[in-house]
Amino acid sequence: MTRRPLRPLARILDARAKGENPDAIEKENIRQRHDEMQVKSRQRAEGRLLVLGVFFLCAYAAVAGRMGVMATSEPREPVASTAGSAIAMQRADIVDRQGRILATNFETHSLYAQPPQLIDPEATAARLVEIFPDLDPARLLADFTGTRKFLWIKKKISPEQKQAVHDIGDPGLMFGPREMRLYPNGSVAAHVLGGAGFGKEGVSAAEVIGVAGVEKQFDSYLRDPGNGTKPLALSLDLTVQAAAERVLDGGMKLMNAKGATSILMDVHSGEVISVVSLPDFDPNERPQPPTSGFDPSVSPLFNRAVQGVYELGSTFKIFAAAQAMDLGLATPDTVVDTRGPLRWGKFAIRDFRNYGNALSVTKIIVKSSNIGTARLAQQIGAERQRDFLDDLGMLEATPVEIVEAQGGKPLLPKNWSELSAMTISYGHGISTTPMHLAAGYAAIANGGRYVSPTILKQDGPQLGRRIMTEESARAARLMLRKVVTEGTASFARVPGYQVGGKTGTADKPRPRGGYYEDKVIATFASMFPAHDPKYVLVVTLDEPSVFAYGEERRTAGWTAVPVAAEMIGRLAPLLGLRPQVEPAEVTGITLTSN
Amino acid sequence: MKSLLYVITALAVFGLAFWAYRENYATQQVLKETRGLQRQIGAAQTRLSVLRAEWAYLNRPDRLMELAELNFASLGLLPLRPDQFGRVDEVTYPLQPEFTITEGVEVSGLNTRSQSEQSQ
Numbered sequence: 001m002t003r004r005p006l007r008p009l010a011r012i013l014d015a016r017a018k019g020e021n022p023d024a025i026e027k028e029n030i031r032q033r034h035d036e037m038q039v040k041s042r043q044r045a046e047g048r049l050l051v052l053g054v055f056f057l058c059a060y061a062a063v064a065g066r067m068g069v070m071a072t073s074e075p076r077e078p079v080a081s082t083a084g085s086a087i088a089m090q091r092a093d094i095v096d097r098q099g100r101i102l103a104t105n106f107e108t109h110s111l112y113a114q115p116p117q118l119i120d121p122e123a124t125a126a127r128l129v130e131i132f133p134d135l136d137p138a139r140l141l142a143d144f145t146g147t148r149k150f151l152w153i154k155k156k157i158s159p160e161q162k163q164a165v166h167d168i169g170d171p172g173l174m175f176g177p178r179e180m181r182l183y184p185n186g187s188v189a190a191h192v193l194g195g196a197g198f199g200k201e202g203v204s205a206a207e208v209i210g211v212a213g214v215e216k217q218f219d220s221y222l223r224d225p226g227n228g229t230k231p232l233a234l235s236l237d238l239t240v241q242a243a244a245e246r247v248l249d250g251g252m253k254l255m256n257a258k259g260a261t262s263i264l265m266d267v268h269s270g271e272v273i274s275v276v277s278l279p280d281f282d283p284n285e286r287p288q289p290p291t292s293g294f295d296p297s298v299s300p301l302f303n304r305a306v307q308g309v310y311e312l313g314s315t316f317k318i319f320a321a322a323q324a325m326d327l328g329l330a331t332p333d334t335v336v337d338t339r340g341p342l343r344w345g346k347f348a349i350r351d352f353r354n355y356g357n358a359l360s361v362t363k364i365i366v367k368s369s370n371i372g373t374a375r376l377a378q379q380i381g382a383e384r385q386r387d388f389l390d391d392l393g394m395l396e397a398t399p400v401e402i403v404e405a406q407g408g409k410p411l412l413p414k415n416w417s418e419l420s421a422m423t424i425s426y427g428h429g430i431s432t433t434p435m436h437l438a439a440g441y442a443a444i445a446n447g448g449r450y451v452s453p454t455i456l457k458q459d460g461p462q463l464g465r466r467i468m469t470e471e472s473a474r475a476a477r478l479m480l481r482k483v484v485t486e487g488t489a490s491f492a493r494v495p496g497y498q499v500g501g502k503t504g505t506a507d508k509p510r511p512r513g514g515y516y517e518d519k520v521i522a523t524f525a526s527m528f529p530a531h532d533p534k535y536v537l538v539v540t541l542d543e544p545s546v547f548a549y550g551e552e553r554r555t556a557g558w559t560a561v562p563v564a565a566e567m568i569g570r571l572a573p574l575l576g577l578r579p580q581v582e583p584a585e586v587t588g589i590t591l592t593s594n
Numbered sequence: 595m596k597s598l599l600y601v602i603t604a605l606a607v608f609g610l611a612f613w614a615y616r617e618n619y620a621t622q623q624v625l626k627e628t629r630g631l632q633r634q635i636g637a638a639q640t641r642l643s644v645l646r647a648e649w650a651y652l653n654r655p656d657r658l659m660e661l662a663e664l665n666f667a668s669l670g671l672l673p674l675r676p677d678q679f680g681r682v683d684e685v686t687y688p689l690q691p692e693f694t695i696t697e698g699v700e701v702s703g704l705n706t707r708s709q710s711e712q713s714q
Contacts, residue, residue, distance in 0.1 A: 090643070100650065100653075101646060101647070101649075101650035104643060104646060104647045104650065105643060105647075106643075106644065106647055107640055107644065182647050182651075184647055184650035184651035184653075184654055185650070185654045185655060185656075186654060186656060188654070188655060188656075238655065239655065242655030242656070242659075243655075243673070246659075494676070495676065495677075496676040496677075496679075497676065569675065569676060570673060570674075570675075572676065573674040573675060573676050573678070573679065574674060578679050579676040579677070579679055
């Protein structure tokens with residue numbers, strides 16, 4: 001670039017000769033130069049802006065284009081990266097505490113038809129009915145010859161059926177791949193697992209969704225593709241569960257009960273090792289839920305352990321005794337007036353038998369005296385009793401992770417009066433599920449800490465909030481042991497396993513108010529080994545009745561207790577508990593001196 | 595000099611283009627193989643899950659119980675009961691088998707020599 005001088009000599013001399021100011025020329029030149037510079041720099045800036053604009057346009061166009069492609073294209077597994085290998089297409093398995101499969105997936109096929117492509121609808125329909133006898137031939141033929149373009153024939157077919165349909169050879173019949181949920185153990189733990197069904201269905205795939213139990217509770221976990229290889233570990237033990245179901249089923253039939261439930265729970269970790277509700281069902285062929293108009297507990301789908309809200313009767317007495325001891329109102333030897341009937345307004349509390357004028361607290365539990373427990377409850381008061389039961393989790397639905405458990409809300413008196421407190425102390429006027437009772441007994445068994453029952457495998461003890469002192473819990477355990485050794489639960493003596501527990505027999509309420517005379521709920525809540533409890537077992541029989549020693553017997557001592565004893569004798573070895581000799585009570589040695 | 599530079603540049607472009615072409619096809623080949631392998635892995639996993647399901651199905655408690663009952667004559671399996679637990683000190687030591695010499699082998703030559711000496 002040639003640079004023009006600001007003061008060209010020729011013009012300066014010329015201007016001087018004319019008498020003009022030569023500085024004007026310089027100013028003029030400077031102005032011109034500035035103008036040029038301005039134009040140039042503007043052009044450069046405009047150019048840069050243009051480049052930048054084009055760059056941003058391209059960038060945004062690329063992003064938008066990519067978004068459009070991603071939104072419209074079919075999803076595909078990344079091939080080149082290795083990070084994608086952990087993603088599984090399947091629903092995660094459910095396993096028991098030892099890793100044995102409770103629920104897994106199985107590949108199968110669905111059968112659908114496109115009627116316009118059928119060559120010979122009549123023959124095809126006839127041969128399909130031969131393969132699947134449950135199909136309605138008339139309706140199938142109507143569908144095939146009608147205006148329908150598409151119809152599902154079977155959601156799941158076996159490989160043999162698939163081959164048979166394939167052999168028909170009609171191009172209008174098509175198969176779609178299906179993933180179905182398989183419960184290899186059949187009805188074992190049916191109520192816990194629940195079941196699964198198909199959600200949105202397409203030709204090439206269908207989503208499997210949980211419809212009940214843990215399948216529904218943990219549906220989002222199980223469906224998460226990232227968890228495909230991480231099975232959901234439950235606290236159940238398959239062996240124990242199967243044995244418990246077998247023994248309870250036998251016991252239910254022997255005792256002529258129409259339903260039964262049992263819960264076996266670890267008292268430290270709150271893990272439910274086995275939970276049985278009979279009658280049960282096969283989750284592979286989950287029956288239809290009952291239609292309205294009758295008692296839901298008749299359906300095999302009803303989970304008595306967490307949904308069945310019952311008055312559990314005298315099993316509650318130990319809570320009153322434990323609280324009275326914890327508050328310092330009584331000791332195991334405190335004598336309580338048990339003269340009956342105990343009148344409160346127009347309400348009278350009676351005992352099963354007359355137990356005399358006065359009993360110690362231990363004897364009240366051993367003999368199961370309603371009057372004695374009601375007197376203890378009077379001393380405790382309604383307020384404190386309510387708080388205590390609240391601490392034990394008796395006023396809310398249990399936190400156990402089965403979807404049905406939310407429906408097991410306890411039935412409480414609207415007005416927690418002193419009379420309510422008295423009846424609740426012996427288990428009437430409050431309806432809870434057996435799971436609530438198991439959690440309450442676990443608190444006594446583990447030395448006074450609340451454990452929330454859980455169906456998931458835990459790593460260690462829960463160490464929940466303290467409800468009662470260790471001493472009160474120990475005294476309560478001694479009482480429960482005495483119920484077995486010298487009280488109402490004498491059938492629970494299992495050689496080698498020291499069982500402590502409390503029986504409870506409650507009349508069943510009529511649907512329209514009042515109570516049945518001859519229908520009871522018999523419950524035995526127990527813990528073993530009694531001197532250092534590891535497990536709580538709650539057995540509840542619905543309407544048991546057994547003929548023994550010349551009379552019809554319905555009390556828990558004759559029905560639920562023998563069943564529970566058989567269960568303990570069968571299950572404790574499976575749990576790895578070695579039979580042991582009970583440590584002898586320290587005999588009272590009185591120190592004397594001469 | 596300049597033309598040489600142009601020729602070299604052109605050759606370099608040819609070379610690079612050829613390299614890119616080859617790499618492209620090699621990548622596609624590898625991707626194809628990966629896809630095939632992943633399909634195989636998927637099939638193997640499916641098969642594995644079917645086998646696991648079958649294993650679980652064959653080991654279901656109901657079936658094992660039935661089998662134990664069917665084969666009671668030969669196996670004699672019963673449910674585990676508390677009285678089946680034992681302590682180590684209840685187990686007797688295995689009896690030492692009595693050590694008797696049935697076929698004696700002479701290991702010393704003393705006897706034979708003395709016998710031969712006697713005969714001489």
